[in-house]
Structure formats: structure tokens, C-alpha cells
Amino acid sequence: MTFSIVGRCEKTGQLGIAISSSSIAVGARCPWLRAGVGAVATQNVTLPALGPQILDLLAGKQLAPAEALKQALDANEWSEFRQVTVVDAKGRTAFFSGKEALGTYHAVAGNQCVAAGNMLSGKHVIEAMPAAFANAEGHLADRLLAAMNAAIAAGGEAGPVHSAALKIVSDLTWPLVDLRVDWADEDPIGKLGELWTAYEPQMNDYVTRALNPAAAPSYGVPGDE
Template sequence: MTFSIVGRCEETGQLGIAISSSSIAVGARCPWVRAGVGVVATQNVTLPALGPQILDHMEGAKLNPVEALDRALSVNQWSEYRQVTVVDAQGRTAFFSGKEALGTYHAVAGKQCVAAGNMLAGVHVIEAMIPAFENASGQLADRLLAAMHAAVAAGGEAGPVHSAALKIAGEQSWPLVDLRVDWADDHPIGKLDGLWQAYKPQMQDYVTRALNPTAAPSYGVPGDE
């Protein structure tokens, strides 16, 4: 039903996730990112609460990703149905796939990234994502999307994909990027990439607007918010 990649940019410290699913609105339930703390994907019969719990453990209790993931899963009686991946602000990684994960499932950690999925066309889908992320150039979002395109090229999910999301945290407390395709009959990852290409040249302007409205450009649209 889902494949995703969580990762950190060594140059900027940004943390982010790209994810897709055969289900509607994957971005509403599965991606979790917190500036200066980490990024989590909760998928496969997802329990959304795991995302904030793991981030809280890393931020408040100063646990590393493995410890934070173990603590969150240990208090949930249905953990064997979950698939979870984590990268923290230092680039350390953790992942878990329960034995009740759906279909063919797999997870692989790379350099400051983790890719995982379930109901896959094959485990090679996830294995294709890590080198795609590590070898891609550009911003973190570009590298995450490169990994998603590599997964699609390798066969993707066993069935059709209908939703996709991209979420990235920078220096501020709010997401730097939060883009979603909640439902598409075909090519939601391509549509998500199109949204990113449209948003990328304006991204920093919206940060400027938030921090210093007098310095921000206007785009001349009604309301201009």
C-alpha cells in the first residue's frame, strides 16, 4: 500500500519525507517531521500517533532513533502491524517492519536516509531508492523525489498508487515544504513533483514573509497570503 523515504540533508540540516500510497490522502496520516529533531514515516495499517510519540522521545527524552522507536512500539499492542522509519537531526536512522506487514515488504537504511514499503512489486523497489537519494543532486526535496521516481521505475507497488506527499522541515518550527496529492487516478508522484517545481522558486519568499513582511515580495493574487 505504501512506499516512502525519510532523509536528512548534510549541507542544510533539513529533514524530510516523500511518501506515496494506494490509499487516499497518505499525507494526512503518515509523514511526521520536526525541525531540529527528526522525521518519521508511520505506514502499513498506520498508527499516526507513533510519529509524534517518537519525535517527543527524541526531543524530550534525548533518545536516539532506535531507542525512541523501541519505546513507542513497546507500549502498543498492535506493533506487528506497523512499519516505521526514523532519521534524527544527526542523521542517525532506525526502522521497523512488523511480521503482519502487508504483502512484500522491505526497509533499507542508507547514509542519513531510510526507505521502506509494503505491498511492493518486489524488494528491489526499496533497494533502488537508496542509491537514487544518495546520488541525486539539488535540494533535499529533489533528492527525495528522485528516490520516489526510482521506486516507480523499479515497479513500485503491486497495485495502483493514488496519493503522495512531500514534507520538509528547515530552521523554523513550521514545515518549509508541505505538499500533497490526496487523490489522483494516475501518476500522483509526477503530480507531486510538478507541485514542488512550482513551489520551489517561491519557497524562501514565504519564509521571508513570515519573518519580515516588509521584505517579502507580492505575487499579486487576491488576498496575497
């Protein structure tokens, strides 16, 4: 039902997640990030609480991703139904796929990234993602989306994909990027890419607006904020 990639940009330190699902509004339940701490994707019969719990363990106890993931899973029931991936602010990774994960499932760690999915057309779908992430150029968002498109090109899910999300944190207390396609009959990943193309030229201006409104540009539309 879901495939995703969590990743860190080694140049900027930004952390991000790109994710898609056959279910509605995957971005509301599955991607969890905290600036300077890490990124967690919770999927496959999702327990959203795992995201904040793992981030708390990474931040508060300063655990390595593998130990934070283990402690969070041990503290909750039904772990055999969960699939979770983690990357921390140092680029260290961890992942878990329970034995009750749906259909064909797989997870692969790459350089400062982890790709995972379930209900896949084949394990090769996930194996294509870390290389695409590593070889892509541009902003972290471009690299995450390249990995998602590589998964689609390799066959994607066994069924149709209907929602997608892209979320990135930098050194701010709020997300630098938080884009979602909550439902689309066709090609939500493509529509997510279109949203990113429209948002990228304005992204830094919204940061300027927040930090120094006097220096911020206006787009001259009613209700512009």
C-alpha cells in the same frame, strides 16, 4: 500499500519525507517531522500517534532513533502490523517492519536516509531508493523525489498508487515544504513533482513574508497571503 523515504540533508540539516500510497491522503496520516529533532514515517495499517511519540522521545529523552522507536512500539498495541522509519537530526536511522506487514515488504537504511514499503512489486523497489537519494543533486526535495521516481521505475507497488506527499522542515517551527496530492487516478508522484517545481521558486519568499513582511514580495493576486 505504501512506500516512502525519510532523509536528512547533510549540508543544510533539513529533514524530509516523501511518501506515496494506494490509499487516499497519505500525507494526512503518515509523515511526521519536527525541526531540529527528526522525521518519522508511520505506515502499513498506520498508527499516526507513533510519529509524535517517537519525536517526543528523540527530543525530550534525547534517545537514539532505535531506542525511541522501540519504546514507542512497546507502548502501543498491534506493533506487528506497523512499519515505521526514523531519521534524527544527526542523521542516525532506525526502522521496523512487523510480521503482519502487508504483501511483500522491505526496509533499507542508507546514508542519512531510510526507505521502506509494503505491498511492493518486489524488494528491489526499496533497494533502489537510498542510492537514488545519495546520487541526486539539488534541494533535499529533489533528492527525495528522485528516490520516489527510482522506486516507480523499479516497479513500485503491486497495485496502483493514488496519493503522495512531500514534507520538509528546516530551522523554522513550521514546515518549509508541505505538499500533497490527496487523490489522483494516475501518477500522483509525478503530480507531486509538478507541485514542487511550481513551489520551489516561491519557497523562500514565503519565509521572508513570515519573518519580515516589509521585505516580502507580492505576487499580485487576489487574496495573496
